[in-house]
Amino acid sequence: MFLTPDGKPFWGGTYFPREARYGRPGFVQVLEAVDKAWREKKESVNQSADGLTTHVEARLAGSHAKAVLDSDTLAKLANGIDGMIDRELGGLRGAPKFPNAPFMQSLWLSWLRDSTAAHRDAVLLSLEKMLAGGIYDHVGGGLSRYSTDAEWLVPHFEKMLYDNAQLVRLCNWAYASTGKELFRLRIEETIAWLLREMRVEGGAFAASLDADSEGEEGLFYTWSKDEVELALDDESALFFHYFTLADPHGWEGKPIIRQTEAQQTQSVIDRQQLVPLKEKLLAARAQRIRPGRDGKALTDWNGLMIAALAEAGRSLGRSDWIVAAAAAFAAIAAAGRDNRLSHSMLGAKRLFPALSSDYAAMTNAAVSLFEATGNPDYIDRAGNFIEQLDLWHRDSDKTGYYLTASNSTDVPIRIRGDVDEAIPSATGQIIEAMVRLSSLTRDLELWEKAWTIAEHAAGRAEHQPYGQAGIVNACALALEPLKLVIVDKPENPRLVPVANRNPDPRRVDIVVPVGSATNLPALPGGVLPPTAEPGAWLCTGQVCLPVVTEAEELEGLLRRR
Structure with a gap:
């Protein structure tokens, strides 16, 4: 998008080739045309910006009537998602394949409430296929951003904090339901990666790792047969018994480590034999030039991971994970000022003000830490986060919240944050946080507030439930806490x-x-x-x-x- 100096968009597009082709102008031509329009037709451009801003603001105003919360809404959404599931490869049919945690949670909640076994099985299949594919880092743990193909094989090698937080949470539920050691092992490996590579000074977690190093995507994570044999020597045959080096059509890099279904099953049984092999490969990989790390700690992403760590620590009896979660929580909370959270921190730098998603995610993190530790201070902190959310983000009708604070100066339009991205929407997280906190505290005023927010959010989500699964999931929690x-x-x-x-x-x-x-x-x-x-x-x-x-x-x- 091209913006006026005061931040209003006046023209944009989704893709511009470097050179003009297929009837599309090249990007340099686009820049030249926009520059000429701004210099020669500034009044027209400003009118266009005002009109576009007014139109977008009206579309995003979320003025739909509230809806009666209905248990059938979740069932309808889950059934629709189930119809899109790839029954052979897991995930949604087609490519590219994303983990899509909000959809997986819709299916899991449907299973818990209605015993719809097909919905549970869709989640389990998707997890198992992901964890066998190249999208999972079989040497160091952790999930890449998405798979470029339908088989979870060739990932975009970027590792995001939020994807792995949601992977840990889903695997925790899956392990509790099935007892399959695969899920427990992948939780342990992913958290080991998190604590080894993603902690920043103070205990919070970095945002992401880049996909490329030395100018080549996936170079850090891929292996040739010779490299494996050099690292493992006599033990390389054992490695190739449990893992496959895949070199798919169109992939120009070194082979990608993956597992067949049989290899995945057997590797879980023989997991102790693989520990020294993975340690040697990890040591060899540590000598390579690492991908860059986005070292800023984003508050909402950290909130997701803190909650996942605390929950997995409870489930698997890992007090060290709960300690790590508490340290990250303390670091994020300490980065605030004037009783307000920052949106991010990078070293000594802080970015203010926070988003509504930051307060919601940290409220949920506080509740999960209270459950794990019994420390009532976390309940007090959660209540304070809700107070700040009300003070800076609540709308004038008291029916919902804006994503940005009322004193934000860098946004031309305040939106509600209803739509899911790779994580549940801000609105969905707010409803979940209020429902959980009010259940703990018996705060009836907070409960009524959560119900009101949920009713109005449900009214907006009726028009695009697949893009707002986080709201539907949160409303299901409000219906049956x-x-x-x-x-x-x-x-x-x-x-x-x-x-x-x-x-x-x-x-x-x-x-x-x-x-x-x-x-x-x-x-x-x-x-x-x-x-x-x-x-x-x-x-x-x-x-x-x-x-x-x-x-x-x-x-x-x-x-x-």
């Missing part, structure tokens, strides 16, 4: 491990030590749970099931569909 209150012995818990190994994105968990004073978060209706003996109460909305006291009984309850 689950809350689990557990009283257990801290020194020898029976019930807490059951909850930890059965994560559910619809549920928030509160752990109360046996014998503690009953001034802790209460059950719906203000009922305080007795704390003399271990017990667990599972509540949906304002209705709780009878207390459960045995681990096996709680396991059955949490796995009930």
Whole structure:
């Protein structure tokens, strides 16, 4: 887009070839024409900019009537997504293939609520195919941005923080549901990559790694047969038993490491044999020139990863991951000023003001850290983030939030942030954050606010649900929020491990030590749970099931569909 000095767009396009061809002007010609128009027809250009700005602002105003929240909306969306799934290769049919976490979450929520096994299986198939393909880094862990082909084989080798946060979360749910060690191993490998290569000073996480090094895409990550044999010597035959070097048609680089389905299955069984091989390859790769790293820490992306780390740490009993999540949270929170979050930080530099997605993602991160640690300070921080969101982003009708702050000076139009990109939309994250926090705190005012926001967002999402799956998913959480209150012995818990190994994105968990004073978060209706003996109460909305006291009984309850 070409903009006037005050930021209004007046002309643009999606693709300009370097040289004129196929009836398209070359980019230099485009620049010359725009320059001439600006110098010779400035008044006309400014009128065009004003008209275009007014038109776009009207289209993005989101003035649709609110909708009644309906459980059928999620089912309809999930069924539509299911119809687009590639039943052989996973993901959506065709190429390129993106992980598309909001769609995967729609299918998973449908499975949890309605026991639609086909929707669960679509997610599991997609994950398994991704994790066997070249889009996954089989040497160092972590997922690339997308696959250029339909088989998850040739990736765009860029690694994004948000993709890997969502991969960890999806694999955590998949492991809890199936017990397949593949998902646990890939979580461990991906988090090992994160902590090894993506931490910046202070403990937060960098945004991304570039796709190319030495001017060639994928050079850092690809291997010739000779390079593998040089690194592994006598053990190279063992490597080729578990991995394949693929050299697909049209790919001009070195071969890409991938696995067949049989190799993937066998490598999980024989995983201990592969540890020293991967360590040697990783050491050899470390001698190469690394891709560049975008070292800025983006607040919303960090929020996603902090929540994923905290949740996976609970599920897999990895307190070190929870510690890493807490350190990243502290770093992002400390980067703020005047009680406001920054949008990003790079060394000593800070970019203000934050976006609504930043406050929402950090609220969800705070809730997940509270569940993992029991530290009530995280609930206080979450409440403060919502206060700042209200102060700087809420619309005048109190029916929703703008993506940018009211005092932002660098945007010509304030949009709501309804549309998903590679991550759920800002609006979807806001609804999820408010539902989760209000469930924990029994803040009825916050709950009513979340419901109002959800109704109006649902009205807007009716017109393009596939582009706003994050809103539909969040509205499904608002319709059926689950809350689990557990009283257990801290020194020898029976019930807490059951909850930890059965994560559910619809549920928030509160752990109360046996014998503690009953001034802790209460059950719906203000009922305080007795704390003399271990017990667990599972509540949906304002209705709780009878207390459960045995681990096996709680396991059955949490796995009930």
